[in-house]
Amino acid sequence: MSDATDPARSVPLDGRNIDQHLGALRGEGALQRIGHVDEARPFERRPWRREATADDDSYYGLPLLKESVWKWPVPTYFYVGGLAGASAALGAAASLFGRGKLPRIARRARFIAAAGAVASAGLLIEDLGMRKRFIYMLRVFRPTSPMNLGTWLLSAFGGCAAAALLPGRIGDAAALASGVVGLPLTSYTGVLLANTAVPLWQEARTTLPPAFVASAAASAASAFELMSLGPRERRVVRRMAIAGKLAELLNDLAMEREVSRVELVGEPLRRGASGLLWRTATVCKISSLIASLLPRKPRWARIAGAVLGTAGALATRFAVLHGGKASARDPHAAFAVQR
Amino acid sequence: MKGFFTDTTLCIGCKACEVACKQWNQLPDDGFNFTGLSYDNTGHLGSSTWRHVSFVERPVPLGGTLSSFSWLMMSDVCKHCARAGCLEACPTGAIVRTEFGSVYVQPDICNGCGYCVSACPFGVVDRRGDDGRAWKCTLCYDRLKADLTPACAKHCPTGSIQYGDLVELRVKARSRVEELHAQGMGEAYLYGADPESQPGTGGLNAFFLLCDRPEKYNLPPDPVVPTKKVRRSWLSMGAAAVGLAALTLAAVVTP
Numbered sequence: 117m118s119d120a121t122d123p124a125r126s127v128p129l130d131g132r133n134i135d136q137h138l139g140a141l142r143g144e145g146a147l148q149r150i151g152h153v154d155e156a157r158p159f160e161r162r163p164w165r166r167e168a169t170a171d172d173d174s175y176y177g178l179p180l181l182k183e184s185v186w187k188w189p190v191p192t193y194f195y196v197g198g199l200a201g202a203s204a205a206l207g208a209a210a211s212l213f214g215r216g217k218l219p220r221i222a223r224r225a226r227f228i229a230a231a232g233a234v235a236s237a238g239l240l241i242e243d244l245g246m247r248k249r250f251i252y253m254l255r256v257f258r259p260t261s262p263m264n265l266g267t268w269l270l271s272a273f274g275g276c277a278a279a280a281l282l283p284g285r286i287g288d289a290a291a292l293a294s295g296v297v298g299l300p301l302t303s304y305t306g307v308l309l310a311n312t313a314v315p316l317w318q319e320a321r322t323t324l325p326p327a328f329v330a331s332a333a334a335s336a337a338s339a340f341e342l343m344s345l346g347p348r349e350r351r352v353v354r355r356m357a358i359a360g361k362l363a364e365l366l367n368d369l370a371m372e373r374e375v376s377r378v379e380l381v382g383e384p385l386r387r388g389a390s391g392l393l394w395r396t397a398t399v400c401k402i403s404s405l406i407a408s409l410l411p412r413k414p415r416w417a418r419i420a421g422a423v424l425g426t427a428g429a430l431a432t433r434f435a436v437l438h439g440g441k442a443s444a445r446d447p448h449a450a451f452a453v454q455r
Numbered sequence: 456m457k458g459f460f461t462d463t464t465l466c467i468g469c470k471a472c473e474v475a476c477k478q479w480n481q482l483p484d485d486g487f488n489f490t491g492l493s494y495d496n497t498g499h500l501g502s503s504t505w506r507h508v509s510f511v512e513r514p515v516p517l518g519g520t521l522s523s524f525s526w527l528m529m530s531d532v533c534k535h536c537a538r539a540g541c542l543e544a545c546p547t548g549a550i551v552r553t554e555f556g557s558v559y560v561q562p563d564i565c566n567g568c569g570y571c572v573s574a575c576p577f578g579v580v581d582r583r584g585d586d587g588r589a590w591k592c593t594l595c596y597d598r599l600k601a602d603l604t605p606a607c608a609k610h611c612p613t614g615s616i617q618y619g620d621l622v623e624l625r626v627k628a629r630s631r632v633e634e635l636h637a638q639g640m641g642e643a644y645l646y647g648a649d650p651e652s653q654p655g656t657g658g659l660n661a662f663f664l665l666c667d668r669p670e671k672y673n674l675p676p677d678p679v680v681p682t683k684k685v686r687r688s689w690l691s692m693g694a695a696a697v698g699l700a701a702l703t704l705a706a707v708v709t710p
Binding site: 130131132133134141142143144145146147148149150151152153154173174175176178179180181182183184185186202205206208209210212213214218243244245246247249250252253255256258260261262263264267295299300302303304306307308310311312313314317318321322323324325326328329330332333351352353355356359360363440444447450451454455 | 480481482483484499502503511540543547549562564572573574575576578579581583584585586588590596597671674675676678679681682684685687688692694695696697699700702705707709
């Protein structure tokens with residue numbers, strides 16, 4: 117409830133303009149908590165592409181869709197969840213088929229997975245409108261909602277990743293399980309975005325999941341590249357880094373093609389803040405790949421490659437989120453897809 | 456199955472529906488803006504605005520009229536889609552289908568994840584920042600349970616907003632279109648009246664009679680519930696996950 121009160125009547129000013137001394141609020145919207153009363157403001161009229169004109173086929177250029185309400189924790193989670201999932205997968209492969217020669221990868225993957233699962237949950241809760249109700253995510257099992265499935269996946273992953281820290285057989289079995297669950301964990305976020313009415317995300321529906329998977333592989337490889345490893349382990353990580361970064365760049369090209377089937381839809385990846393982020397991500401990924409490909413890699417090149425790879429993965433996620441927001445603001449993009 | 460039939464040719468833009476909705480549901484005002492967009496100072500549906508009257512000014516004559524200018528007015532509302540994007544996306548089960556066929560957000564369940572906001576192809580549902588939850592038209596669920604007409608339909612002075620049984624409303628709407636056509640308004644048509652004309656949403660439980668392209672009223676021309684298009688994305692996700700498994704194995708196995 118607002119702190120402001122009407123001095124004449126000492127009634128809280130919550131925009132309802134109802135004297136609460138005269139009656140109790142019982143309407144459907146009465147439960148709405150009003151922190152600040154909306155004030156008259158210069159109307160946000162944002163014809164995103166061009167000035168609205170009489171023959172313009174839109175409603176005064178106003179957005180058709182609502183902009184996503186997600187903030188920085190969501191793209192950060194996309195990165196952290198991807199990192200944790202891909203690390204768990206690599207760790208599981210290392211302990212299953214590494215013939216005991218990749219102990220550090222296998223061990224550290226468990227820590228990255230467990231820490232990543234905790235951080236992921238924290239980030240997702242941070243972005244909720246009502247944080248204390250986070251557990252309601254597990255009230256139902258709803259296959260039509262990728263977010264619901266994802267929460268179940270993350271919960272299973274978190275459980276396995278925590279159990280993987282235990283010693284002995286239980287820990288090993290749990291590490292394998294977390295590696296398996298980690299695979300869909302890296303990629304469902306792409307489906308989550310595609311399953312919206314936002315033109316950019318919807319039109320990128322084939323290439324978004326592989327984009328996040330490739331990026332997760334590159335993120336995990338980058339994280340391991342920053343650690344001290346044996347020569348054989350270093351080779352494993354390098355292969356993963358090169359393959360991941362190459363897949364990222366190729367898939368980005370495919371995504372640009374996919375969203376540009378309808379010209380207006382691809383615009384957020386070319387213009388504005390999201391376009392800048394997208395180009396930054398590309399530059400990071402290319403330079404990171406070059407650093408990984410250097411034949412006899414000096415230490416600085418390895419670190420530079422890892423930092424750039426991480427920056428590229430993060431920038432990609434932020435570019436996709438902000439591109440989606442810009443896309444939702446453009447009514448012409450939404451109309452063009454449907455015509 | 457209950458719903459709305461909004462006949463825009465009868466709308467006079469009085470905004471009684473907006474007021475009745477705010478009043479009955481005890482929603483806060485939205486700041487008394489002056490937008491400069493014709494008589495529309497509301498702009499869009501939102502978390503605290505569940506009815507919105509749009510005003511379309513066109514330098515085109517309408518139907519049999521002699522004037523070279525025409526005004527289209529439409530009272531916009533949540534469409535209560537037969538297949539609702541918000542409902543299918545909701546991860547908590549807060550959004551449900553009621554016994555009246557309407558789509559309802561349970562405020563005691565919603566945790567404000569914001570997924571429905573992006574999943575609605577009509578841009579209806581929104582999250583209120585200071586409240587933290589998603590809100591939209593409830594089709595006056597409380598009134599329906601008491602066998603009353605929703606506040607907006609009750610207050611509409613011209614019968615532009617009609618509430619009733621969907622089957623009856625559709626019959627009424629079709630005969631209204633025929634009537635208008637006979638009067639020389641050939642541009643009149645129904646928007647979202649049944650699953651055949653709008654397969655993407657399975658038809659709307661709150662449908663409209665329009666006289667221009669949907670875009671003019673800020674309605675999507677061919678809305679499709681996102682889950683209908685996302686099959687390819689799941690397949691692609693599966694392939695990518697298998698690819699990642701193969702990559703980790705190959706990286707580890709290669710000497």
